[in-house]
Amino acid sequence: MKKLGVVLAAGVLAASLALFGCSSNSTAGNDTKKDDSAKADTSYTLVTDGTLTMGTSADYPPFENLENGEAVGFDVDLCKAVADELGLKFEVVNNKFDTLLTGLAAGGKFDVVLAGMTVEPERAELADFTDTYYVDDQAVAVMKDGAITKDNAKEELNKAGVIIAVQSGTTGETYCRENFPNATIQPYGNSTDSFAAMQAGQATAVCTNAAVVKKMLSEAYSDAQVVLEVATGEEYAVAVNKDNPELTKAINEAIKKLEKSKEITEDDSKRGQESMQKLQDDGTVEKLAAKWLG
Numbered sequence: 001m002k003k004l005g006v007v008l009a010a011g012v013l014a015a016s017l018a019l020f021g022c023s024s025n026s027t028a029g030n031d032t033k034k035d036d037s038a039k040a041d042t043s044y045t046l047v048t049d050g051t052l053t054m055g056t057s058a059d060y061p062p063f064e065n066l067e068n069g070e071a072v073g074f075d076v077d078l079c080k081a082v083a084d085e086l087g088l089k090f091e092v093v094n095n096k097f098d099t100l101l102t103g104l105a106a107g108g109k110f111d112v113v114l115a116g117m118t119v120e121p122e123r124a125e126l127a128d129f130t131d132t133y134y135v136d137d138q139a140v141a142v143m144k145d146g147a148i149t150k151d152n153a154k155e156e157l158n159k160a161g162v163i164i165a166v167q168s169g170t171t172g173e174t175y176c177r178e179n180f181p182n183a184t185i186q187p188y189g190n191s192t193d194s195f196a197a198m199q200a201g202q203a204t205a206v207c208t209n210a211a212v213v214k215k216m217l218s219e220a221y222s223d224a225q226v227v228l229e230v231a232t233g234e235e236y237a238v239a240v241n242k243d244n245p246e247l248t249k250a251i252n253e254a255i256k257k258l259e260k261s262k263e264i265t266e267d268d269s270k271r272g273q274e275s276m277q278k279l280q281d282d283g284t285v286e287k288l289a290a291k292w293l294g
Contacts, residue, residue, distance in 0.1 A: 044247035055110030057097035059190035073115035098169030165194035165203035
């Protein structure tokens, strides 16, 4: 994880722990702030009055996935914390990843999209994006008993007959099409199906964001290994309908407050270092990083 990812993840996750503990609910709204002075801003519009509705594709751990029918993960905790900061209830709507931005642009389904989504020019044509809250890279995994290793991955992956499973509409798909033109790039509806295809021998490799690859390998695919990591520096942000600029502004302000509440800064100032150390000492960072970011 890059430095920016560490800093923001620590700040947001610590705030989430303080506000909500380690549980989440994909359908029921969270309680609004107890402070009577905290009221929802009326300068932006919401699909449901008084509720921040998050669109996601809950198949992308550690950012979002389903556990016992409920959406959990880093993005879910982040959006919950933002909703609470804005004095709003919270709800999650689960859709396929490649339909999220068109659904957001059409209006009426959800107010924001958090789905481990990288900011790209094509996506920015469909939605506005908040400030970056996480930075990630690309990674490729293969089964351990295969012929592809870290030493030969770049060459072997770019050969005819190689099938690389990707999640449809993601930056992983774009990266593979640009860098492995001789291989067959096979899109799947979600990352879970991509890994299952590799394990079943229907694909040679899986390519997706590094945090997702590491999480999947640590929890479900110990018979696979990472053979390639590429420092693509992909910036994750919250997508907001273009007709709702005040909501984008409000979310940016909310995230800054969440960081400030834990005295987390992006630079290496003494204050930032001391605050990070406090969070490390009390186990907050370790517990939540282990849970969500592997």
